[in-house]
Amino acid sequence: PAFVVTWDGSGRPGVILTQSDIRQVQLAKGAIRAGIEVLLAKTGLKTSDLQTVLLAGAFGHYIDASSAIRIGLLPQLDPGRVRAVGNAALAGARMILLDGRYRAKASGLARSIRYIELASEPMFEQAFPDAMEC
Numbered sequence: 001p002a003f004v005v006t007w008d009g010s011g012r013p014g015v016i017l018t019q020s021d022i023r024q025v026q027l028a029k030g031a032i033r034a035g036i037e038v039l040l041a042k043t044g045l046k047t048s049d050l051q052t053v054l055l056a057g058a059f060g061h062y063i064d065a066s067s068a069i070r071i072g073l074l075p076q077l078d079p080g081r082v083r084a085v086g087n088a089a090l091a092g093a094r095m096i097l098l099d100g101r102y103r104a105k106a107s108g109l110a111r112s113i114r115y116i117e118l119a120s121e122p123m124f125e126q127a128f129p130d131a132m133e134c
Helices: 019-043 057-062 065-070 088-098 100-112 122-133
Strands: 002-007 013-018 053-056 082-086
Touching (some): 013 019, 019 122, 053 057, 057 082, 088 100
Parallel strands (some): 053 082
């Protein structure tokens, strides 16, 4: 069983959506949202404290911010505060390779980052099922 999203030119289904597809979206949404909730809690921030949410890569390029908020992938915030930044890893690598000032800045940022392993975080285990439901 599947839901036909589009039809090809000959009347056959072009793009279909299955129950498995929906489950994969639920799992991905739950993991991303739970990660956001854990990181906010660990830093003592609230959604209202976020000035801008950056979405990188193809994911960020193709996702509609309003839809991501509506399905609960992102917390309730003004969609105008969500910005796609494209291939941020490539852009960052290019910047630090070509300009010593960016290398120094990246080095300083790397020393100040606090790493949080979400997979072993009890708060993540609690937030994940809730995030799949919202």
